[in-house]
Amino acid sequence: DSGVTQTPKHLITATGQRVTLRCSPRSGDLSVYWYQQSLDQGLQFLIQYYNGEERAKGNILERFSAQQFPDLHSELNLSSLELGDSALYFCASSDEGIYNEQFFGPGTRLTVL
Amino acid sequence: GEDVEQSLFLSVREGDSSVINCTYTDSSSTYLYWYKQEPGAGLQLLTYIFSNMDMKQDQRLTVLLNKKDKHLSLRIADTQTGDSAIYFCAHGGGYNKLIFGAGTRLAVHP
Numbered sequence: 001d002s003g004v005t006q007t008p009k010h011l012i013t014a015t016g017q018r019v020t021l022r023c024s025p026r027s028g029d030l031s032v033y034w035y036q037q038s039l040d041q042g043l044q045f046l047i048q049y050y051n052g053e054e055r056a057k058g059n060i061l062e063r064f065s066a067q068q069f070p071d072l073h074s075e076l077n078l079s080s081l082e083l084g085d086s087a088l089y090f091c092a093s094s095d096e097g098i099y100n101e102q103f104f105g106p107g108t109r110l111t112v113l
Numbered sequence: 114g115e116d117v118e119q120s121l122f123l124s125v126r127e128g129d130s131s132v133i134n135c136t137y138t139d140s141s142s143t144y145l146y147w148y149k150q151e152p153g154a155g156l157q158l159l160t161y162i163f164s165n166m167d168m169k170q171d172q173r174l175t176v177l178l179n180k181k182d183k184h185l186s187l188r189i190a191d192t193q194t195g196d197s198a199i200y201f202c203a204h205g206g207g208y209n210k211l212i213f214g215a216g217t218r219l220a221v222h223p
Binding site for chain 2: 035042107
């Protein structure tokens with residue numbers, strides 16, 4: 001158990017819909033990262049938050065947004081969903097120590113029909 | 114660029130050594146990592162190596178880093194069926210984000 005929790009585990013929705021994925025980092029970790037794992041794109045960095053502020057953006061679509069709340073949990077919002085958004089979405093957290101180990105949650109599997 | 118390349122599949126016999134290779138293009142990372150993903154689970158850090166090191170040993174795991182060739186390898190000694198998983202090579206990008214390879218699926222057979 002990494003200490004990072006993600007809800008829901010599975011999500012099935014239709015094209016055009018909007019969903020919210022939730023992540024609770026390990027206790028004390030200020031950094032939260034979101035990654036997308038899909039068959040065609042592999043594991044890709046989407047966005048990072050540090051103590052409530054957006055710090056880095058990767059290959060995140062404009063239809064996607066995220067935020068980190070004062071209690072450090074984070075949400076990833078995906079809107080106008082397309083079939084190609086079907087993927088595993090991982091959240092990871094880190095205390096940004098010397099070698100920056102990132103602890104991954106179990107992921108949310110999103111299926112867009 | 115930030116590309117990380119790995120072979121996609123490796124099959125070994127139980128008890129043999131496994132060697133998973135990775136090449137990367139960005140040489141500015143301070144650390145390089147190996148993550149393991151078991152079926153239905155998230156990623157777990159297996160080991161890491163500081164970019165100034167050539168080798169790191171951790172029980173059955175040996176990491177070799179050739180900075181000149183930008184080549185990283187992970188050797189698993191005495192491979193067991195429980196080692197069957199997908200192994201990801203990664204390096205740190207800006208602001209500590211991780212850049213992953215496509216992953217190597219390791220299959221261990223009796």
